[in-house]
Every structure is written in C-alpha cells, then in structure tokens.
Amino acid sequence: MTALLSPAEVGQAAALLRDGALVAFPTETVYGLGADAGNARAVAGIFEAKGRPHFNPLICHYPDAAAAFADVHADDRARAVAARFWPGPLTLVLPRRPDCPVDLLAGAGLDTLAVRVPDHPLALALLRAVGRPVAAPSANRSGQVSPTTAQHVLAGLAGRIAAVLDDGPSAVGVESTVLDLTGAGPVLLRPGGVPVEALEALLGRIGRPLPLAAAAATASLRSPGMMLSHYAPGLPVRLGATAVAADEALLAFGPALPGAAVVWNLSAAGDATEAAARLFAGLRWLDAEGAAHGCRGIAAMPVPEAGLGAAINDRLARAAAPR
Numbered sequence: 580m581t582a583l584l585s586p587a588e589v590g591q592a593a594a595l596l597r598d599g600a601l602v603a604f605p606t607e608t609v610y611g612l613g614a615d616a617g618n619a620r621a622v623a624g625i626f627e628a629k630g631r632p633h634f635n636p637l638i639c640h641y642p643d644a645a646a647a648f649a650d651v652h653a654d655d656r657a658r659a660v661a662a663r664f665w666p667g668p669l670t671l672v673l674p675r676r677p678d679c680p681v682d683l684l685a686g687a688g689l690d691t692l693a694v695r696v697p698d699h700p701l702a703l704a705l706l707r708a709v710g711r712p713v714a715a716p717s718a719n720r721s722g723q724v725s726p727t728t729a730q731h732v733l734a735g736l737a738g739r740i741a742a743v744l745d746d747g748p749s750a751v752g753v754e755s756t757v758l759d760l761t762g763a764g765p766v767l768l769r770p771g772g773v774p775v776e777a778l779e780a781l782l783g784r785i786g787r788p789l790p791l792a793a794a795a796a797t798a799s800l801r802s803p804g805m806m807l808s809h810y811a812p813g814l815p816v817r818l819g820a821t822a823v824a825a826d827e828a829l830l831a832f833g834p835a836l837p838g839a840a841v842v843w844n845l846s847a848a849g850d851a852t853e854a855a856a857r858l859f860a861g862l863r864w865l866d867a868e869g870a871a872h873g874c875r876g877i878a879a880m881p882v883p884e885a886g887l888g889a890a891i892n893d894r895l896a897r898a899a900a901p902r
Contacts, residue, residue, distance in 0.1 A: 581733060582742040586701050592744045593708035596621075600741035601628055603718035603732045604705055606697040608668045608751045608772050609859065610726045611640065611715030612740065613705075617680040622714055626684075628739040629721045636687040637714040638670050638755070639694050642706040647671075647694040650679045650712060656782060657760050663781055666698035668755040668772025685714040691761055701746045717754060718743075722811050724862045724898075727752055731863065752856035753890045758785070770889040772855075812866035812877065816899040820878035828869030830861055830879040830895075840872045841865060851887040858891055862898065 584592050592602045599621040602613050612629065614621035616639045625637065641647040644661040651673035653661070660671065675681070675692045686692050694712075697703065706713055717725040718732045718740075726732045729745035736743075756771035758778060766786040767775050779785050814828065822836060823829045829839035833849040843861035845854035865877050879895050882888045 581737045581740055583729060583733070584742050584744045586744070586746050589701060589704050589744065590708060592742055593705055595741050596705075596709050596713060597711070599624075601625060601739075602742045602744060603726075603729070603736065603740060604702055604715070604744040605699055605729075605746040605749060606640075606702045606715075607699045607749060608697070608754050609749050610718040610729065610732050610743070611638075611697075611702075611713075612718035612732075612736070613640070613713045613715040615709070616685050616712035616714035617682055619682045619684060622682045622684045625714065625716065628736060629716065629719070636689060636691075636693055637685045637716050638757075639681055639685060639692060639712045639714050640702070640706055641694060641696050641712060642703050643696055646712075647696060650676055650681060651692050651694055652676060654760065656765065659781060660758070660760075660778070661696070664773055664777075665696040666703065667696070668698065668751050668753075669778075670695040670755045670757045670769075670771075672757060672759040672761060672768065674761055681712050681714070691759075693757065695755055699746075701744065705744065724812055724866070725754065725859045727856075727859050731859070734863075748856075748860075750856060752858055752860075753887065753894060756890070770893050772887070772890065774886045775889065776886065811898045811900070812862050814866050814869050814874060815876040816862075816895065817876055817878045818881075818895060818899050820880050823878045826873065826875050827878045828865040828872070828874045828876070830865060830877055832880045832882045836878075836880065839878070840874050841868045845882070845891075851882065851885070851891065854882060855887040855891055858894060 599618050614625050670693050672693050720735045727749040729743045732743045751772045754771050756773040757769035759766040759768050823839045829842045831844040843865050845857050882891050
C-alpha cells in the first residue's frame with residue numbers, strides 16, 4: 580500500500596527516504612518521485628517504479644545552493660544563476676566532483692549531474708530532514724502525463740512506492756528549465772519554469788539543444804526530459820488545431836474553437852502562466868473524458884512561444900510524437 584502523508588508527517592517521509600524507500604513529494608513544478616540519491620538500490624527503484632529508460636538522467640534535489648555545489652563544480656556562471664533563480668524551477672547540469680556521493684545510476688553514468696533547489700516550503704523541509712541529496716524525476720509512469728497533485732501520483736504509482744507527501748496542487752505545473760553549464764557557452768536542454776529570456780538577460784545568448792528526434796536517438800542524453808515520446812496521454816494528440824471535429828477532445832488556449840466533444844481550456848484569457856499550471860491536469864482529464872465520449876484524439880490549439888509557452892509547446896510536441 581502507498582501511504583498518503585500530510586505536511587505534518589514530513590518527518591515520516593524523510594525517514595522512509597533515508598531507509599531506501601520511494602516517496603513522492605510536491606515541488607513548485609510537479610510532484611517528484613524521490614529516493615536517496617546515494618543509495619543505488621533506491622535509485623534503481625525509481626527506474627523500476629516508473630519503467631523509465633536507464634539512459635535518461637535524474638535531477639538531484641537539495642535544500643540550498645551550498646549543498647548542491649558540494650557535489651558539483653560550480654563556476655561563476657552557475658553561482659550567479661543560482662543566486663538569481665534558486666530556490667526555483669531551474670536545473671543546472673554541471674560536472675560531478677570526484678567525491679560526489681550521488682550514485683552513478685542517478686546521472687546515467689555521465690560525468691555530469693543535474694541539480695536544483697526547489698521553491699516549495701514542504702519540499703525544502705523534507706530535503707533538510709533527509710540530509711542527503713534526493714534524486715527525483717516526475718512521479719508518474721515513464722512517458723505518461725506528469726502529476727500536479729497527489730491524486731495524480733496515486734493514479735499511476737499506487738502500490739509501487741511507499742508514500743506520497745500531499746500538499747495540494749503544484750503552482751507552476753511544468754517541469755524545471757534545464758541549463759547545461761558544462762561547456763564554454765550555456766545550452767538550454769529543456770525549456771521549463773524559468774523562461775529562457777530571463778536566463779539570457781543574465782548570461783547572454785544561450786544555445787539550443789539537439790532537435791527532439793536527434794536527442795532521442797542519442798545513447799546517453801545529457802538531461803532529464805529529453806525523450807521524444809514523453810508526457811503522452813493514451814489518445815493521440817494533434818497540434819496547431821485551428822478547427823476541431825465533433826469526435827475530438829479540445830485542448831484550448833484563449834477563446835475555444837466550437838464543435839468539440841469535450842473541452843479543457845488551459846487559459847480562456849490566453850495567460851501562459853495559467854496554461855502551464857493547467858497543462859498536465861488538462862491532458863489527463865481530456866484523455867479520460869475523451870475516451871469516455873468515444874473521441875479519436877485530442878486537438879491542441881496553438882500556444883505562443885513566448886515565456887512559458889515554449890515549455891508548454893515542448894511538452895505538447897512530446898505528447899504528440901509517434902510512439
């Protein structure tokens with residue numbers, strides 16, 4: 580059985596993690612599936628519970644920048660970015676230190692590690708109580724829609740993990756931005772909760788990653804979240820919809836197109852921040868309601884690329900990828 584823990588039971592959640600169990604916990608982005616990052620069996624348990632490809636690295640979570648930078652080499656760029664955006668929805672990929680205690684499986688055997696400090700009071704309290712790095716991808720079965728509530732976690736992982744620490748819905752609703760600082764120039768590996776424009780204001784021009792198809796074909800990915808078919812509901816997703824059929828479910832943005840069997844509006848006002856927070860819940864709802872109404876697929880209206888729109892479109896492109 581998977582226990583549902585209240586915020587007052589954060590000490591129990593920390594004890595489970597220290598004992599090698601898997602515990603899902605809230606962050607400002609989505610719910611993460613946590614394990615003691617230095618415990619090889621616990622880290623392997625994440626891959627088993629999620630059915631996650633072993634070459635896709637995990638993000639390690641820390642209570643503060645000092646703890647994170649004890650495990651990786653941080654240059655001036657990393658320290659400047661951390662000072663501006665941590666705690667927050669930003670992950671930095673940096674070279675591992677030789678004495679880094681994080682198990683190699685958590686980093687997919689790479690010489691780098693993805694680290695972040697979440698901006699969520701309960702997550703930070705949990706990390707302080709554990710006293711060790713916590714590896715935590717999103718708390719869902721691999722390739723399925725990421726969870727933004729404890730109920731979403733239980734829908735996919737009940738009976739596969741020890742507990743879920745419940746603190747209500749996630750505020751941001753899409754995963755963290757992933758920034759690679761291992762090379763001469765910064766490279767955006769995954770758009771997310773921190774818009775790339777905000778990072779470029781601090782660092783200057785930021786390079787872009789391989790196209791999705793090329794990244795998916797790479798044997799060792801540099802970042803979490805670079806699988807091609809990912810965040811995928813059961814119904815096929817059609818992008819860029821300017822019209823919708825009566826046998827389609829509609830993922831709307833702004834004024835909804837007429838004629839759909841069922842509709843989930845990410846933001847009637849066209850607000851990308853609201854849309855990001857509602858994205859994964861909307862895909863889950865449309866998948867279930869669309870199937871119940873006999874829909875043949877989900878039609879997604881266009882979302883502008885600016886700000887969090889880039890992260891939303893990245894997730895939708897993965898949801899629509901062939902699988």
